[in-house]
Amino acid sequence: MYKTIVIGTGPAGLTAAIYLARANLNPLVIEGLQPGGQLTTTTEVENFPGFPEGILGPDLMGNMRKQAERFGAEFKNGWVESVDLSQRPFKLTVSGMGTLEAETVIISTGASARYLGIPGEQENVGRGVSTCATCDGFFFRGKKIVVVGGGDSAMEEASFLTRFASEVTVVHRRGELRASKIMQDRAKENPKVSWALNRTPLAVATDEQGAVKGLSVRNNETGEEELVEASGVFVAIGHTPNTGFLGGQITTDGNGYIAVRPGTTETNIPGVFACGDVQDTRYRQAISAAGTGCMAAMDAEKFLEGTMVHDWSESLDK
Structure with missing residues (x-):
């Protein structure tokens, strides 16, 4: 049983892992088939703050992972085949690991460029x-x-x-x-x-x-x-959000991007949060993804503490 499982290791997922680990929530991070996300296929990254000379995409992702591990985040390589979000604890079927359970789930599986x-x-x-x-x-x-x-x-x-x-x-x-x-x-x-x-x-x-x-x-x-x-x-022929494994349990827009409540990372299911490109149809930048990863971690932490006060019937932002 995990308090939080993060699915995906791009800038959003790794930032969420850093914040969750620093909050002593010991998150499990499922890496998927492309650890580090799309930035691992990029050479020089010159628009991420804090690196005036630029940084290689794989190096940036490697640093984020090391930072999360430093505070206690656990990483496992696997592919989430399906999820059961009908009740808590949520159940995730992961290749090579069987069924895992979590009180909260953060989806940061990104979107794949076509x-x-x-x-x-x-x-x-x-x-x-x-x-x-x-x-x-x-x-x-x-x-x-x-x-x-x-x-x-x-x-x-x-x-x-x-x-x-x-x-x-x-x-x-x-x-x-x-x-x-x-x-x-x-x-x-x-x-x-x-x-x-x-x-x-x-x-x-x-x-x-x-x-x-x-x-x-x-x-x-x-x-x-x-x-x-x-x-x-x-x-420039579009992107495909990586949401197929959710089996239609999460509300999405017409293109499959996860719908979230305005100003939050909350999905239609209490305890399930989405961050990064999987819910971003507009910006799709490493820095904006990292920002929503921070939001998702803080939202999950408040939910676990029982201090999140929201009307879950509010309309979603899509």
Whole structure:
């Protein structure tokens, strides 16, 4: 029996573990298939406060884990296959561990960026291929960039990246964009944005030194293969929240993100809290995830103390 089990070890989960451990709650942290979350696939992180020279993503996550362990957090590697949140204590079925019980649960399983699944893509993640303009746009100052996608996210990323790039080319496999008119108009009015519509991405192209040199595409009108030259390829086709294991027991929005009460990390089930990208459809930054991890730990602590006073019938924030 654990007082709190934290599912996930990105910035949110590890921050929650630090706060819980310092409160002598001895949390168990389930690491999952990708310990450290998405930042472990990132090279330099330059926008996390406290590191004026930047820090490697894996190093940042490693430091957070060591900090949590220092105060008594317990870590186990496993995959949460299913949960029973119908009554307390909650029951979690974890691969290799059987069934675990907890008085409270913090869900920080994040959201996985959708990739194109083309050659050269995964090999160059963090080396010219990115899914986060805010995180990596700075590294492409004065260079050409490709943004793949036709929705609001792609238009937002393209507009943002014009702050750094000499040119941003939007590649979309259809002739029409899915983005809202206001987002389309904003991108189309930007002189740095060019368009390669009706193009299907085929592969991320690299030069002899292995550096990204562009995106190979098929012109759907002519059938010919073309190269859209760029030093960076930003994939902006959405994210998928990692909530499938919950079996529909937690209220989510239409895209599967966990709904929380405004200003808290509380879900529709008392004693279950959500933090990080699994409940964040807007910011999706390491620092904002860490902040909600702190909130979740404090919410769980107050719940365990019996000092949390909330009307659990209040509407959820989604």
